[in-house]
Amino acid sequence: MHTNALASGEPEMTAAPSAEPVVRVRNLVRRFGENTILDGVDLSIYRGEFIALLGRSGSGKTTLLRTLAGLDDAGGQDLRVPSSRAVVFQDARLLPWKKVWKNVALGLKGAEIKARAESALEEVGLGHRLDAWPLTLSGGEAQRTALARALVREPDLLLLDEPFAALDALTRHRMHELVQSLWRAHSPAVLLVTHDVNEAISLADRILVLDRGRIVAEERVAGTPAERARLRSALHEKLLSTLGG
Amino acid sequence: MTRAANLGRYLARARWVSPVALLLAWEAGSRLDIVPQRILAAPSVVVGTLFELTVSGELPANLLVSFGRVAFGLSIGVSLGIVLGLVAGLWRTGEATVDPLMQIKRMIPSLALTPLFIVWFGIGETPKIALIASATVFPVYLNLYTGIRNVDARLVEAARTLGLNRAAQIWHVILPGALPSFLVGLRYALATSILVLIVAEQINASAGLGYLVNYARDFMRIDIIVVCLMVYAVLGLAADGLLRMIERRAFAWRPSILEN
Numbered sequence: 001m002h003t004n005a006l007a008s009g010e011p012e013m014t015a016a017p018s019a020e021p022v023v024r025v026r027n028l029v030r031r032f033g034e035n036t037i038l039d040g041v042d043l044s045i046y047r048g049e050f051i052a053l054l055g056r057s058g059s060g061k062t063t064l065l066r067t068l069a070g071l072d073d074a075g076g077q078d079l080r081v082p083s084s085r086a087v088v089f090q091d092a093r094l095l096p097w098k099k100v101w102k103n104v105a106l107g108l109k110g111a112e113i114k115a116r117a118e119s120a121l122e123e124v125g126l127g128h129r130l131d132a133w134p135l136t137l138s139g140g141e142a143q144r145t146a147l148a149r150a151l152v153r154e155p156d157l158l159l160l161d162e163p164f165a166a167l168d169a170l171t172r173h174r175m176h177e178l179v180q181s182l183w184r185a186h187s188p189a190v191l192l193v194t195h196d197v198n199e200a201i202s203l204a205d206r207i208l209v210l211d212r213g214r215i216v217a218e219e220r221v222a223g224t225p226a227e228r229a230r231l232r233s234a235l236h237e238k239l240l241s242t243l244g245g
Numbered sequence: 246m247t248r249a250a251n252l253g254r255y256l257a258r259a260r261w262v263s264p265v266a267l268l269l270a271w272e273a274g275s276r277l278d279i280v281p282q283r284i285l286a287a288p289s290v291v292v293g294t295l296f297e298l299t300v301s302g303e304l305p306a307n308l309l310v311s312f313g314r315v316a317f318g319l320s321i322g323v324s325l326g327i328v329l330g331l332v333a334g335l336w337r338t339g340e341a342t343v344d345p346l347m348q349i350k351r352m353i354p355s356l357a358l359t360p361l362f363i364v365w366f367g368i369g370e371t372p373k374i375a376l377i378a379s380a381t382v383f384p385v386y387l388n389l390y391t392g393i394r395n396v397d398a399r400l401v402e403a404a405r406t407l408g409l410n411r412a413a414q415i416w417h418v419i420l421p422g423a424l425p426s427f428l429v430g431l432r433y434a435l436a437t438s439i440l441v442l443i444v445a446e447q448i449n450a451s452a453g454l455g456y457l458v459n460y461a462r463d464f465m466r467i468d469i470i471v472v473c474l475m476v477y478a479v480l481g482l483a484a485d486g487l488l489r490m491i492e493r494r495a496f497a498w499r500p501s502i503l504e505n
Contacts, residue, residue, distance in 0.1 A: 069406055086406065093403035097421045097498045106417060107407035133498040149407070 021046050022156050022189040023068060026078035030063055030213075037063045039213035045157070048187040052194055052204035054239065060213040061193045062161060068191065069159050085157040086150035090165050092142035094134035094149075101130040104149045120152035121145070123185075124178060140171035144178065151182060158183075160192040164199065176203060197239050201232050209242050217242045286468035291475070294468040303457070308476065310452040311442060314370070318377025319438050323431065325378070326385025330430075333386070334393030334423070335415065347386055355380035355437070356444050363448060373445035380441045384433035392426025393419055428492055435484040439477060 023045035030038040037060045045051055055061040066072045067079070069087045094103045105117040121127055124144040134142060143163055150158055160179075164172045180203060183190055194200055200207045201221055209217040219235060221228060256262055268288050274280040275287030286294070298304035329347065332339035358379060362372040396419050404418045446455020454473055461469035 071402055071405065087403070089399070089403065091399065093399050095400060095404075095418060095421070097424075098417075106404070107409045107413065133500075135498060135500045153407075 021080075022049075022082055023191075024078075024080040025068075028064070028067065028074070028077055028079060030060070030067060030072070030074070037213055038067070041210075041213070041215055043208070043215070045189045045191060047156070047189055049206060050183055050190045050192070050204045052192045052200035052207045053210055054194060054197060054200050054207060055210035056195065059210045061210045064210065065159050065161050065191065065193045068157070082156035084153065084155050085159060086153050086155040087159045087161065088143070088146045088150050088163040090162045092134070092137075092139075092146040094137075094142060094145055096133065096135050098134070099130070100126065100132050100134060100137070100145055103134060103145060104152055106149070108152065116152055117148075120148040123151070123182065124148045138171075139167055140175065143167065143175060147179070147182065151186060151188075154186065155188050158188040158190045160190065162194055163192075165194075165196075172199075179203065197236055198232070200239075201228060201235055207235075207239065209239060211242070283465065283467065286471055290468050291471045294466075295472045295475070298469070298472060304472070304476070307453050307457045311446065311454040314373050314445070314453065315377060315438050315442055318374040318441075319381055319434065321374070321378035322381030322438070323385050323434055326382045326430070326434070327389060327427075329382070330386045330389030330393070330427075334390045335419070340390075344390070347383060351383050351387075355441060359444065359448070368449040372448060373442075373450070376445045377438050377441045380437050381434035384437060385427070385430040388430025388433070389423060389427045392423030392430075395426065396422035424495055428488060428495065432485070432488050435488065436481065439480055439484065443477065
């Protein structure tokens with residue numbers, strides 16, 4: 001079973017072979033009342049890795065992300081996450097009473113906060129909307145602002161909670177490309193939670209499938225976009241059957 | 246022909262036509278003695294009285310006294326409402342302590358406290374200001390408290406992931422999020438303060454709008470009474486306009502206001 005292979009410390013084949021993972025979770029169990037949401041999850045994420053976490057609704061994937069984000073208290077669990085982490089949610093969650101650049105700058109410390117916020121917004125192609133009010137942004141623009149807000153912190157771990165789910169197909173495609181290029185430029189470890197198999201294949205270099213609170217499958221995706229495309233149909237079948245079972 | 250038709254359509258939709266028609270009918274009724282002067286003074290007489298009272302300084306002086314009472318009472322009531330609203334909104338123990346007391350207080354009509362306040366504070370300025378203060382605490386308290394409690398939890402969560410500590414979350418997320426509701430409370434408080442002022446000034450006042458009304462009643466000066474009624478209405482309008490201005494500035498980020 002894949003879970004066991006992960007738990008025993010399967011040798012990692014990432015591009016950056018740093019021995020210390022950025023995230024290390026051992027036998028994570030989360031219960032809410034009678035329900036066991038996470039039932040012994042083992043997970044290591046290495047520097048610069050892009051991981052997609054696939055699962056149906058109720059599989060526990062959002063709970064896992066929230067635990068890694070520090071939003072749910074996981075007292076007494078074997079959990080190591082970097083303190084420098086950022087989250088992009090499905091909804092942009094911008095403060096409507098702060099202009100776009102102020103949203104990006106929120107909570108930043110140190111010098112030249114405005115300049116840093118501006119360059120982050122320019123990086124996501126929103127250099128022209130610095131002084132816009134968030135409620136005037138389109139869905140895609142709002143999500144790009146949320147991305148800029150996450151990346152301006154230069155996080156070691158970037159957590160993406162279905163950030164493209166509410167966008168139209170064309171905007172989603174553009175966002176995929178943007179996230180890829182930002183990931184290459186900043187190389188944080190990324191955990192993308194999604195229920196879209198295609199999205200997982202086209203973005204991630206490792207795919208984990210979560211079902212009933214356990215990681216039930218792990219797939220590596222490697223190579224150029226063309227190779228990925230060839231892999232896609234084979235992987236698609238496999239992942240869908242895993243999800244279906 | 247079309248110009249006349251346009252004018253007719255304009256008049257049919259204009260909102261000032263019916264009030265002006267009422268004024269004209271009232272004036273005509275007075276002149277023709279259908280409305281006797283001892284029942285209601287004619288608009289022209291009221292305007293004349295308004296002018297006289299203004300020039301003699303009687304109206305401005307009394308208005309200033311009333312305004313001072315409202316300002317003093319409101320500032321106490323609103324400050325207290327803000328403090329209690331913050332305590333109950335931001336702090337669970339504070340909520341358990343403050344909210345039951347405020348709900349009990351709400352069940353006692355503010356004006357019913359008048360006899361008690363007279364016994365406690367006499368018949369000077371203190372009971373008038375205390376009445377206004379006690380009546381304006383609750384609307385501010387309730388709206389601030391529920392405003393804080395209704396702030397979008399997802400925004401607070403996002404602020405947490407950005408590394409904002411509790412104080413920064415309150416400052417950047419919770420208080421701005423509660424502001425619209427707070428301003429609704431302030432609007433209620435302003436309206437209430439004018440209402441309570443009218444009653445409070447019936448307590449042995451020797452100055453103020455209420456005093457002027459009492460004096461006019463004793464001397465059957467209907468025209469002065471109508472002038473004072475108009476002044477109350479104008480005060481209400483001014484309070485509303487002030488709050489609209491504050492809201493326009495505070496909510497520049499709202500698209501509905503952006504479009505206008």
